[in-house]
Amino acid sequence: MTNAGDLRPPSTLPLDRQATVQSSPKVSTADTLATVNAPASSISPSNTDEVVLDITDLNVYYGDFHAVADVSLPIRRNQITALIGPSGCGKSTVLRCCNRMNDLIEIARVEGSVKYHGVDLYDQDVDPVEVRRRVGMVFQKPNPFPKSIYENVAFGPKIGGFSGNLDDLVQESLTKAALWDEVKNKLSESAFALSGGQQQRLCIARAIATSPDVLLMDEPCSALDPVATFRIEELMRDLKEEYSIVIVTHNMQQAARVSDRTAFFTVDTDRSQRTGVLVEFDDTGTIFTKPTEQRTEDYITGRFG
Amino acid sequence: MTTTTISLSGNPKRHRRERVVKRIFWASAAVSVLISAAIVMSLIGRATTFFVEVDKSSLVDIGWFPRRGLYDLLTPLAGTVVVSLLAMFVAVPLGLGAAIYLSEFARPRVRRFLKPILEVLAGIPSVVIGFFALTWLSPNLVQRVFDSAGIFSMLAASIGVGILITPLIASVSEDALRAVPTSLREAAFGLGAKRSETVRKVVFPAAISGIVASMILGLSRAIGETMVMFMVGGAVGGGIRELNPLRPGTTMTAAIASVATGSDQVVGEGLTFESVFALGFLLFVFTLVLNTVSDRFVRRARERY
Structure with missing residues (x-):
């Protein structure tokens, strides 16, 4: 069994430990979670070594099924981290542990820790609702609410008790999602009137309207055509100035194009079950040009998967 | 070749x-x-x-006494309106509450246990409910709360009819709620919505057409229900026009049933026999309109998302 943590380049190891310690003076209540969440602007954007989400020894079980084993993965600020690998390798499962979406699956059980600015998301007193307001999510298929474009974007801020100018926030979010110019004259129309690509950008606008600092994207382009995919990828590059992005993708070219770091997962066939494991995690350039692991190279070069 | x-x-x-x-x-x-x-x-x-x-002046009179030539159609109409509306007051909160609980809150195990019970309730013959309303609801509930109520009252009948249509409303609206795609719930949870917020602001509005349809189905069932009112309503052979639910009354269906079964063994004079057909025709139009409206809603529900 490969220990994913050992696969990180040695130079980054002390740094992320340091960052974790800096931002986590042993606190764990939901209240402290609120104070730890500093706006992105207050921290120098050049400090991309800061670890926003630190996944350590993550094991996920669905009932008796061991879905993901021993994953350790630091997600850094203002970077795009891509999770790639064949179907069933647990990359979506890992992603969904980052905002506790797995809580919705009754039989799911999570072991290990996912530290968000030093606070373990799986601590007893952490409210998943609080977590999801800071760690936004964009899904595989565009899933706008059957409401107007405006209401879709305003939904998160409204339930979050946003008290500022909602119109401005909606405009700002839609602008960041590169959708404003296309929809500014039809904000009250149904979100279903938009094309698939526009709907997905609307979902991104909706996610960033709650001002999260991490965006999780679960194969956000798999239901889109190449043009719409291209636009989302461009958008992601803009968004990483402000957010830390984790993207699950089946498309290796996409990972190579947009991400800074890439984690390669696979299904461990040595085990009795089809358990997902992290094989290698490194800079995207390294993963795609000179991976350390044979399994990574086989996958990248299309020998399997 | x-x-x-x-x-x-x-x-x-x-x-x-x-x-x-x-x-x-x-x-x-x-x-x-x-x-x-x-x-x-x-x-x-x-x-x-x-x-x-018919002598047109006898169509609006003090009451419905078909065997004495007093055909005040407003009497059974008023009874029908009072009883079905009160029944809805009982059935809508109970039915919708059960539907929302089963579809959004109940764990699968609880659901597997509760759903069949609900279906058994739906299968109870109305004569049994009528008996229950007469021997239990009326003395133990209605008469205890309201001193002025007799053993036969429209209120007792209304509660009986309400119980009768609750499973129908519950089961149809539960179907409507469950038909709302999981992706919409995930979107709401992903934005940090609590379960109750997700139900109120996303799932319920998305299912509203189906829920309204369930209510209209329930209402037309309440209007068509005969046996409970026949047993508990009191003034079946004929009665004075009455809007007070604590008093006995008759509905269109109970009035038809009483003449048709000839509970007083009198053929009646003149148009007694024909009057029942007039009532039947009114009832037919009434429920036809309701069913058409409900059908519209159901169709709209299919197109929503």
Whole structure:
């Protein structure tokens, strides 16, 4: 069994430990979670070594099924981290542990820790609702609410008790999602009137309207055509100035194009079950040009998967 | 070079069998149309006779005494309106509450246990509910709360009818709620919505057409319900126009039933017999309109998302 943590380049190891310690003076209540969440602007954007989400020894079980084993993965600020690998390798499962979406699956059980600015998301007193307001999510298929474009974007801020100018926030979010110019004259129309690509950008606008600092994207382009995919990828590059992005993708070219770091997962066939494991995690350039692991190279070069 | 003619016309025996099968199904569909038509025809004939020959001044009088020539149609109409509306007051909160609990909150194990119970409740014959309303609800609930109520009252009947239609409303609206795609719930949870917020602001609005349809179905069932009112309503043979639910009253269906069963063994004079057809016709129109409206809603529900 490969220990994913050992696969990180040695130079980054002390740094992320340091960052974790800096931002986590042993606190764990939901209240402290609120104070730890500093706006992105207050921290120098050049400090991309800061670890926003630190996944350590993550094991996920669905009932008796061991879905993901021993994953350790630091997600850094203002970077795009891509999770790639064949179907069933647990990359979506890992992603969904980052905002506790797995809580919705009754039989799911999570072991290990996912530290968000030093606070373990799986601590007893952490409210998943609080977590999801800071760690936004964009899904595989565009899933706008059957409401107007405006209401879709305003939904998160409204339930979050946003008290500022909602119109401005909606405009700002839609602008960041590169959708404003296309929809500014039809904000009250149904979100279903938009094309698939526009709907997905609307979902991104909706996610960033709650001002999260991490965006999780679960194969956000798999239901889109190449043009719409291209636009989302461009958008992601803009968004990483402000957010830390984790993207699950089946498309290796996409990972190579947009991400800074890439984690390669696979299904461990040595085990009795089809358990997902992290094989290698490194800079995207390294993963795609000179991976350390044979399994990574086989996958990248299309020998399997 | 030999040319062989390929026959693509198929086996004539199979064609014949196909035609026969088609005719059998056509016949079954035709029978239901015929029966509906026959019902309408049988109603219209006598109802027309009644409306043509009746002394118009007796159509609005102090009450409904068909055997004495007082055909105040407003009496059974008022009874129907009072009883079905009160029944809805009982059934809508109970039915919707159960539906929301089953679809959004109940764990699968609880759901597997509760759903069949609900279905058993739906299968209880109305005569049993009528008996329950007369011997238990009326003395133990209605008469205890309201001193002025007798053992026969429209209120006791209303609660009985309400219990009768609760499972219908619960089961149809539960279907509507469950038909809302999981992706919408995930979107709401992903934005940090609590379960109750997700239900109130996303799932419920998305299912509203189906929920309204369930209510209209419940209402038309309440209007058509005969036995409970017949047993508990009191003034079945005829009665004074009454809007107070604590007093006995009659509904259109109970009035028809009492003349049809001849509970007082009197043939009646003049148009007694015909008056029942007039009521029946009114009732038919009433429920037809409701069912059409409900059908619209159901169709709209299908198109929503």
